[in-house]
Amino acid sequence: MNAIEVHGLAKHYGDLVAVDKISFEVGDGEFFGLLGPNGAGKTTTVRMINGIMEPDAGSVFIKGVDMIGDPLKAKSRIGCIPEVGNVYQDLSAIENLDLVGRFHGLTRKDRESRSEELLASLGLTDRGDDLVRTYSKGMRQRVSVACALIHRPSVLLLDEPTEGLDVHSRRVIIDLVKKTNSDGSTIVLTTHNIEEANKLCQRVCIINKGRIVAIEAPEKLRRAFESIQTVEVAFDRIVSPTQFAGEHVSAAEAYGDKCRFSTDDSDEAIRHIVRVAEKEGLRIVSLCTQGPSLEDVFLRLTEEGT
Amino acid sequence: MNYSLLLRGALVVARKDIRIYYRKAPVYIFGLLLPTFLFFAFFIGRKLEVSLYFPGFLAMSLFFTSSSVGPIIVPWEKQAGTFERLLSMPVTVTTIILGDMLAGALFGLLISGIVGVVGVLLLGLTVTNMLLMAVLFVLGNACFAALGELLSSTGGRIPSNVMMLSSLVRFPLIFISGVFISLSDLNGISLTVARFSPLAYLVDGMGTAMGQSSVFHWSADILGLLLYTAFFVYASGRILRRNLMKGL
Numbered sequence: 164m165n166a167i168e169v170h171g172l173a174k175h176y177g178d179l180v181a182v183d184k185i186s187f188e189v190g191d192g193e194f195f196g197l198l199g200p201n202g203a204g205k206t207t208t209v210r211m212i213n214g215i216m217e218p219d220a221g222s223v224f225i226k227g228v229d230m231i232g233d234p235l236k237a238k239s240r241i242g243c244i245p246e247v248g249n250v251y252q253d254l255s256a257i258e259n260l261d262l263v264g265r266f267h268g269l270t271r272k273d274r275e276s277r278s279e280e281l282l283a284s285l286g287l288t289d290r291g292d293d294l295v296r297t298y299s300k301g302m303r304q305r306v307s308v309a310c311a312l313i314h315r316p317s318v319l320l321l322d323e324p325t326e327g328l329d330v331h332s333r334r335v336i337i338d339l340v341k342k343t344n345s346d347g348s349t350i351v352l353t354t355h356n357i358e359e360a361n362k363l364c365q366r367v368c369i370i371n372k373g374r375i376v377a378i379e380a381p382e383k384l385r386r387a388f389e390s391i392q393t394v395e396v397a398f399d400r401i402v403s404p405t406q407f408a409g410e411h412v413s414a415a416e417a418y419g420d421k422c423r424f425s426t427d428d429s430d431e432a433i434r435h436i437v438r439v440a441e442k443e444g445l446r447i448v449s450l451c452t453q454g455p456s457l458e459d460v461f462l463r464l465t466e467e468g469t
Numbered sequence: 470m471n472y473s474l475l476l477r478g479a480l481v482v483a484r485k486d487i488r489i490y491y492r493k494a495p496v497y498i499f500g501l502l503l504p505t506f507l508f509f510a511f512f513i514g515r516k517l518e519v520s521l522y523f524p525g526f527l528a529m530s531l532f533f534t535s536s537s538v539g540p541i542i543v544p545w546e547k548q549a550g551t552f553e554r555l556l557s558m559p560v561t562v563t564t565i566i567l568g569d570m571l572a573g574a575l576f577g578l579l580i581s582g583i584v585g586v587v588g589v590l591l592l593g594l595t596v597t598n599m600l601l602m603a604v605l606f607v608l609g610n611a612c613f614a615a616l617g618e619l620l621s622s623t624g625g626r627i628p629s630n631v632m633m634l635s636s637l638v639r640f641p642l643i644f645i646s647g648v649f650i651s652l653s654d655l656n657g658i659s660l661t662v663a664r665f666s667p668l669a670y671l672v673d674g675m676g677t678a679m680g681q682s683s684v685f686h687w688s689a690d691i692l693g694l695l696l697y698t699a700f701f702v703y704a705s706g707r708i709l710r711r712n713l714m715k716g717l
Binding site for chain 1: 549554557560717
């Protein structure tokens with residue numbers, strides 16, 4: 164049985180189509196990414212999956228339970244970090260966890276032991292009794308993650324969980340999410356961080372203007388766009404990338420202290436760059452070619468839709 | 470509908486509200502201080518028979534306290550960014566409304582219970598129909614907690630705006646419901662207007678329970694409160710569902 168099944172899901176805001184009859188499945192135990200530019204419909208999709216928002220059309224099944232027909236049962240199988248999902252700042256971390264545990268019907272013993280375990284793994288044991296309003300942003304988000312995990316959910320929905328966090332908090336959260344996945348939970352991660360999605364997700368779904376433009380494993384997506392090659396060159400002095408414009412260089416941009424050239428024929432592009440460098444008296448310090456990154460694929464797919 | 474999950478959710482929502490919102494300043498300002506000042510403004514310097522006005526004052530105190538918690542909860546949660554997380558719990562809009570109502574009603578029951586007991590003991594008043602008084606306490610608190618929830622569901626995310634709206638609705642009600650002018654002294658259009666106020670049924674019923682003359686039969690008082698409670702709960706559900714994502 165799939166962990167999540169989405170069929171013909173649609174949502175309109177007046178004349179605006181936020182989500183346009185999308186369908187996909189997420190397998191049991193899968194780490195699934197939802198990517199898309201701002202306003203693509205990712206958050207609306209996640210809100211409909213976790214039952215916060217009613218769709219105009221379509222259906223969502225969580226482990227076989229219809230979210231519209233039996234929302235309480237379906238929601239009890241989900242752990243969620245919503246886009247705007249603060250924890251209660253007038254309560255301590257332990258009180259927040261206790262509250263969420265009560266919503267999920269955990270016994271007092273389970274609530275206490277699970278809270279202790281989660282706070283330890285998130286490095287918050289010493290601050291568990293302090294009011295959340297005294298926490299940093301990263302610590303508050305760690306409490307939020309703990310709240311989503313307290314009932315050991317079958318499905319974990321994460322909407323930008325590491326957005327704006329410090330490196331330490333980001334690492335702690337990602338490690339716990341990875342462990343949760345390896346323990347058998349299905350993860351759906353909505354993120355702008357394409358590198359994060361590339362590292363974590365077994366499959367990614369790219370949404371643009373409310374429609375699915377691609378749904379595939381990151382590596383397969385990159386291979387499908389192998390014609391997008393980049394050549395990175397460092398010269399002995401800073402130069403303007405535009406002077407390298409040519410037939411086989413489709414784009415040229417400064418990339419730190421290097422120049423990055425996009426091409427569909429790296430051999431011709433390199434010959435052209437070397438000729439221009441000789442003409443201009445430039446010395447090449449380093450040169451490397453790269454296949455398309457997931458970011459290149461993402462940009463190509465989302466630009467095609469605009 | 471899974472009723473055990475619904476009940477559990479409502480109890481947890483109420484527990485959360487009690488832990489967090491009973492300590493908020495607007496609850497005390499609009500629920501306790503305002504009715505107390507109104508009482509003193511009306512009675513000080515005038516030779517009035519306090520026992521005659523006690524049912525009205527008791528009803529007013531119950532009205533203000535039970536309807537003071539509800540209006541701040543949803544706007545406060547939307548402003549603090551906790552509402553979306555609450556919605557992601559195993560709850561429905563009905564669960565949230567019932568839980569918030571329960572928290573408001575318990576607050577009203579506690580405060581108006583103290584006012585009632587202290588007033589009766591200090592003034593030496595008699596409650597001639599204790600059962601009717603108990604039923605009115607429970608129904609009145611449920612009804613006005615539901616009114617508070619209705620005001621809360623209007624969609625704003627700024628608590629002070631919702632409290633202003635709440636005052637705009639609550640203040641006129643106390644002037645047309647027999648709190649300061651006995652219902653038996655009203656006639657014509659003023660009595661007709663009073664019939665549209667849920668508070669009038671509580672004031673009248675409490676007068677009956679304390680052996681005073683009444684305008685409506687006690688069964689009409691109970692029916693009036695029941696109908697208004699049902700209407701407020703229904704309207705809160707409809708409006709909150711429509712405004713659920715507003716301000717998130």
